[in-house]
Amino acid sequence: MISHRFTTDRLLIRSVVEADTQELYEKILSDPEVMWYDGARVSADLEDARARVKRFMEWEQQFGMSFWTVTLKQTGEIISNCGLLPVEAKGPEVELGYDTAKQYWHQGYTSEAAEGCLRYGFETLKLDRIISITDEENTGSWKVMEKIGMRRMGFSDKYYDSTCLVYECTPSDIAKHPTNT
Numbered sequence: 001m002i003s004h005r006f007t008t009d010r011l012l013i014r015s016v017v018e019a020d021t022q023e024l025y026e027k028i029l030s031d032p033e034v035m036w037y038d039g040a041r042v043s044a045d046l047e048d049a050r051a052r053v054k055r056f057m058e059w060e061q062q063f064g065m066s067f068w069t070v071t072l073k074q075t076g077e078i079i080s081n082c083g084l085l086p087v088e089a090k091g092p093e094v095e096l097g098y099d100t101a102k103q104y105w106h107q108g109y110t111s112e113a114a115e116g117c118l119r120y121g122f123e124t125l126k127l128d129r130i131i132s133i134t135d136e137e138n139t140g141s142w143k144v145m146e147k148i149g150m151r152r153m154g155f156s157d158k159y160y161d162s163t164c165l166v167y168e169c170t171p172s173d174i175a176k177h178p179t180n181t
């Protein structure tokens, strides 16, 4: 059974478990503002959120990685859903993604979680390249990518049947990142 667990300064990032469903639903999966930016569908009810959580858990076993639960170390409360997954659950590229609950925006949490995921991806999962994909107008999302040392590759029509902005990162990009020098 594949399961992941790692920490950053303020956060504990771990595999999603069924018991997270209610909190993920209330704070993230049912919030149109969070899910609209993600391009994903809002979970209309707890049943739908349950199915989504089940899918996160299945991806973990299928791909050895998934979207994970991000909690505050101090209180244990869930603040974000962030992780690594073969793009469109197909790959071959591995994509970093994140959806953070609104009350925790603008406190550096997503950057901290996302950078933690990149490091974990390179150091523990031994990935050699991670991409991230967003819409140009989602400024907050690409700012996170730039803040954690990802490089803007430009626009691509290759993913999600739309024109998206693509960033990438390799282990040497992370090694050169200011937090490491």
Ligand SMILES: CC(C)(COP(=O)(O)OP(=O)(O)OC[C@H]1O[C@@H](n2cnc3c(N)ncnc32)[C@H](O)[C@@H]1OP(=O)(O)O)[C@@H](O)C(=O)NCCC(=O)NCCS
Residues within 6 Å of the ligand: 033, 034, 035, 037, 038, 039, 098, 099, 100, 101, 104, 105, 106, 107, 108, 109, 110, 111, 112, 133, 134, 135, 138, 139, 140, 141, 143, 144, 147
């Ligand atoms: C985009 C999102 C992940 C940002 O999360 P966050 O926790 O607020 O990000 P951080 O606090 O780590 O901020 C990182 C940088 O982005 C900037 N930023 C964050 N949101 C911003 C926004 N809406 N507009 C402009 N800049 C923004 C911050 O100012 C910060 O830059 P700074 O350090 O130079 O000040 C969050 O708004 C979110 O979850 N949105 C909905 C889901 C989503 O869009 N997911 C990504 C799909 S591709």
